[in-house]
Amino acid sequence: MPSLRNSDLARRDLQVVWHPCTQMRDHETLPMIPIRNGQGVWLEDYEGKRYLDAISSWWVNLFGHANPRINARIREQLEQLEHVIFAGFTHQPAIEVAERLRVLTPSGLSRCFFADNGSAAVEVAVKMSFHYWRNMGQPQKQRFITLGNSYHGETLGALAVGNVELYKSIYQPLLMDVITVPSPDCYGREAGETWEAYSRHRFTLMEEALERHAGEVAAVIVEPLVQCAGNMRMYHPVYLELLREACDRHQVLLIADEIAVGFGRTGTMFACEQAGIRPDLMCLSKGLTGGYLPLSAVLTTEPIYQAFYDEYTRLNAFLHSHSYTGNPLACAAALATLEIFATEPVIERNRTLARTLSELIAPLADHPRVGEVRQHGMIAAVEMARDKRSREPFDWRERRGLTVYRHALERGVLLRPVGNVVYFMPPYVVDEDQLRLMVEVAREGIDKATCD
Ligand code: PMP
Numbered sequence: 001m002p003s004l005r006n007s008d009l010a011r012r013d014l015q016v017v018w019h020p021c022t023q024m025r026d027h028e029t030l031p032m033i034p035i036r037n038g039q040g041v042w043l044e045d046y047e048g049k050r051y052l053d054a055i056s057s058w059w060v061n062l063f064g065h066a067n068p069r070i071n072a073r074i075r076e077q078l079e080q081l082e083h084v085i086f087a088g089f090t091h092q093p094a095i096e097v098a099e100r101l102r103v104l105t106p107s108g109l110s111r112c113f114f115a116d117n118g119s120a121a122v123e124v125a126v127k128m129s130f131h132y133w134r135n136m137g138q139p140q141k142q143r144f145i146t147l148g149n150s151y152h153g154e155t156l157g158a159l160a161v162g163n164v165e166l167y168k169s170i171y172q173p174l175l176m177d178v179i180t181v182p183s184p185d186c187y188g189r190e191a192g193e194t195w196e197a198y199s200r201h202r203f204t205l206m207e208e209a210l211e212r213h214a215g216e217v218a219a220v221i222v223e224p225l226v227q228c229a230g231n232m233r234m235y236h237p238v239y240l241e242l243l244r245e246a247c248d249r250h251q252v253l254l255i256a257d258e259i260a261v262g263f264g265r266t267g268t269m270f271a272c273e274q275a276g277i278r279p280d281l282m283c284l285s286k287g288l289t290g291g292y293l294p295l296s297a298v299l300t301t302e303p304i305y306q307a308f309y310d311e312y313t314r315l316n317a318f319l320h321s322h323s324y325t326g327n328p329l330a331c332a333a334a335l336a337t338l339e340i341f342a343t344e345p346v347i348e349r350n351r352t353l354a355r356t357l358s359e360l361i362a363p364l365a366d367h368p369r370v371g372e373v374r375q376h377g378m379i380a381a382v383e384m385a386r387d388k389r390s391r392e393p394f395d396w397r398e399r400r401g402l403t404v405y406r407h408a409l410e411r412g413v414l415l416r417p418v419g420n421v422v423y424f425m426p427p428y429v430v431d432e433d434q435l436r437l438m439v440e441v442a443r444e445g446i447d448k449a450t451c452d
Contacts, residue, residue: 038065061291077332093331106278119153121296151229185233214250224271232381240275263287267377290337295330369450404445
């Protein structure tokens with residue numbers, strides 16, 4: 001068979017495929033990159049060019065592409081059972097994933113409901129919390145409080161509880177009405193104000209919303225510590241501490257969407273740990289399978305589970321399902337991933353890597369067109385700004401991030417800025433030289449994108 005060329009595959013792709021989150025017309029000038037294989041932090045195209053995956057393939061990959069331990073576990077599972085209906089039937093990999101997650105997540109999250117992607121997990125959490133109050137005889141608690149600049153996925157329920165205009169506004173007529181509280185994101189703080197002081201101060205807006213609406217609210221949903229799709233904006237754990245206390249006081253459930261920040265991303269296994277809190281529902285996906293296969297889980301408490309446990313005819317059951325719920329291959333990948341966490345000092349290693357990354361990016365704070373450099377563990381972001389002092393942003397239509405993206409690709413690094421924010425979210429198997437390359441290429445890209 002003649003060897004495949006990038007250009008042939010790209011041409012064929014553009015004739016038949018419609019890609020996610022893409023204005024397809026961009027590909028009249030932007031190359032589509034066919035990837036033949038992956039190894040560790042590297043992706044390789046059909047002509048041998050390599051790209052450092054500095055964004056973990058949309059934040060999913062934790063331990064590298066073609067990880068031998070995960071590969072082996074999936075192969076083993078493949079010989080036994082590829083899939084089985086998950087209603088009325090079960091299997092060891094799913095049971096074991098649920099058992100392990102119960103131990104790993106904050107104490108009290110004892111029940112695991114599986115779904116097959118992040119947005120679906122958010123839909124489950126939204127429906128479950130609404131339905132919980134109905135079963136508890138409080139059907140008036142139907143609404144959701146969400147944060148400005150938040151992101152929870154693309155399906156209609158998840159989109160409704162999110163707040164990134166770019167993805168949401170066009171579909172507004174299709175979406176349920178939510179209560180949106182301004183974000184605690186610390187980019188807006190005054191010079192000299194600490195993250196903690198700012199996040200604490202912003203909480204008064206949440207307290208006000210809860211005071212006004214708690215009687216009609218089922219749950220508050222947040223992305224703990226980092227609003228990833230919302231330009232990697234970050235806030236202090238104190239906000240979560242205050243939120244937990246206020247949700248209890250106002251009898252409102254708390255949903256933590258740890259889909260992007262879970263599994264060691266922010267320096268602890270789950271971001272909620274930094275605030276010492278336990279949400280009522282926790283959504284997990286992405287890194288759960290090490291970035292191999294789609295799987296998600298909603299962890300919740302025994303009292304919530306019990307509110308659905310009843311005579312069938314009372315119609316209190318949670319009748320939500322997806323065909324691939326608890327897929328055994330995906331569960332096998334999750335087990336191998338959780339096994340790596342159990343047997344290797346991943347979190348400690350990440351702390352060292354995060355320190356190195358922090359030192360490498362620090363000089364970018366002095367760049368004349370950088371408004372802020374920020375970091376929570378293995379997520380670091382550099383926000384480009386038209387005016388450094390006032391932080392006036394570049395107009396989104398100028399697509400400065402795209403210039404960085406193009407430059408990085410030429411240099412063999414996959415960076416995919418969100419708006420004016422260049423960020424790094426590498427797999428945990430990245431080494432110091434690779435971190436250095438990533439940051440060096442980002443700096444060149446930022447120079448190029450802001451040189452006018
Ligand atoms: N919640 C958060 C916080 C996310 O970052 C994402 C994905 N970027 C989702 C939900 C949606 O997950 P998925 O893309 O798997 O539907």
